[in-house]
Amino acid sequence: MTQLSAAQTGAPGPSSGGKTLYGGKGTRRITVRDIALAKERGEKWPMLTAYDAMTASVFDEAGIPVMLVGDSAGNCHLGYDTTVPVTLDEMTMLAGAVVRGTSRALIVGDLPFGSYQEGPVQALRSATRLVKEAGVGAVKLEGGERSHRQIELLVESGIPVMAHIGLTPQSVNAMGYRVQGRGEEAAQQLLRDAKAVQDAGAFAVVLELVPAELAAEVTRTLHIPTVGIGAGPETDAQVLVWTDMLGLTGGRVPKFVKQYANLRDVMTGAAKAFAEDVVAGSFPQEEHSVH
Ligand SMILES: Nc1nc(=O)c2c([nH]1)NC[C@@H]1CN(c3ccc(C(=O)N[C@@H](CCC(=O)O)C(=O)O)cc3)CN21
Numbered sequence: 417m418t419q420l421s422a423a424q425t426g427a428p429g430p431s432s433g434g435k436t437l438y439g440g441k442g443t444r445r446i447t448v449r450d451i452a453l454a455k456e457r458g459e460k461w462p463m464l465t466a467y468d469a470m471t472a473s474v475f476d477e478a479g480i481p482v483m484l485v486g487d488s489a490g491n492c493h494l495g496y497d498t499t500v501p502v503t504l505d506e507m508t509m510l511a512g513a514v515v516r517g518t519s520r521a522l523i524v525g526d527l528p529f530g531s532y533q534e535g536p537v538q539a540l541r542s543a544t545r546l547v548k549e550a551g552v553g554a555v556k557l558e559g560g561e562r563s564h565r566q567i568e569l570l571v572e573s574g575i576p577v578m579a580h581i582g583l584t585p586q587s588v589n590a591m592g593y594r595v596q597g598r599g600e601e602a603a604q605q606l607l608r609d610a611k612a613v614q615d616a617g618a619f620a621v622v623l624e625l626v627p628a629e630l631a632a633e634v635t636r637t638l639h640i641p642t643v644g645i646g647a648g649p650e651t652d653a654q655v656l657v658w659t660d661m662l663g664l665t666g667g668r669v670p671k672f673v674k675q676y677a678n679l680r681d682v683m684t685g686a687a688k689a690f691a692e693d694v695v696a697g698s699f700p701q702e703e704h705s706v707h
Pocket residue numbers: 487488491492499583585593594595625657660665669670671672
């Protein structure tokens with residue numbers, strides 16, 4: 417028999433000592449402190465989005481240490497065109513499902529558009545709902561310098577915050593979906609945004625659609641981990657939208673996506689096979705019947 421790799425057996429890798437975020441043997445839920453220690457060790461880690469309990473339980477069993485209940489649920493789960501229409505009620509319901517479907521991953525809940533832009537007090541009220549009603553371990557919000565006061569109050573209040581700079585999709589109507597940080601001035605702004613969220617107390621920061629060299633510089637400069645999406649190979653962590661990564665998203669996916677499966681083809685084939693069996697009268701068979 418061929419040797420199973422550590423990833424296949426679920427055993428920790430040789431250098432993990434049971435302490436690494438991915439492949440560690442811990443059974444308790446991962447905390448933001450574990451995330452900070454991973455940066456000290458120079459360890460890279462994966463993050464995936466999740467919007468429902470069953471999918472989240474699969475990723476939890478696969479050892480994904482951090483899951484984001486992203487407002488990408490807007491286009492990937494709820495049928496909107498963008499993340500802009502997503503409400504805090506919707507995010508609270510989806511985040512609760514993901515928390516209930518998992519036992520080990522740190523669950524981060526996205527604050528949707530309009531739930532924190534009014535100011536720090538609104539941000540605290542919204543984040544408190546995600547923590548109390550859904551049970552998330554941390555929240556994420558978009559914006560660097562412009563959101564630093566929100567981040568400060570949440571952190572002061574005991575809610576860990578993941579920041580999100582570069583392309584911030586909730587501002588699609590103002591900025592479009594374009595690469596951010598190109599050119600000297602934009603690069604300096606991105607560095608200022610990164611430092612602002614670190615100084616405000618964020619435990620990690622998402623860098624979305626920024627040049628790889630700039631993301632590498634931010635990663636070297638900050639003491640908190642960077643989580644890249646379309647930000648090159650040098651960030652401390654990588655995040656992808658799960659429906660993109662598994663080939664379920666219909667239509668065009670962003671250039672930074674790697675598809676590790678084609679669930680759309682698998683599901684289409686299965687749905688057609690079921691339909692053909694029913695039409696032909698070959699399902700159900702005796703073994704599927706009760707008497
Ligand atoms: N399915 C899905 N995947 C995501 O990664 C994602 C969402 N939805 N929704 C929320 C945001 C929006 N994101 C997006 C949306 C579009 C592009 C896009 O069109 N990118 C172009 C490059 C644009 C340029 O070069 O300036 C691309 O071809 O990748 C990128 C990220 C990332 N997030």
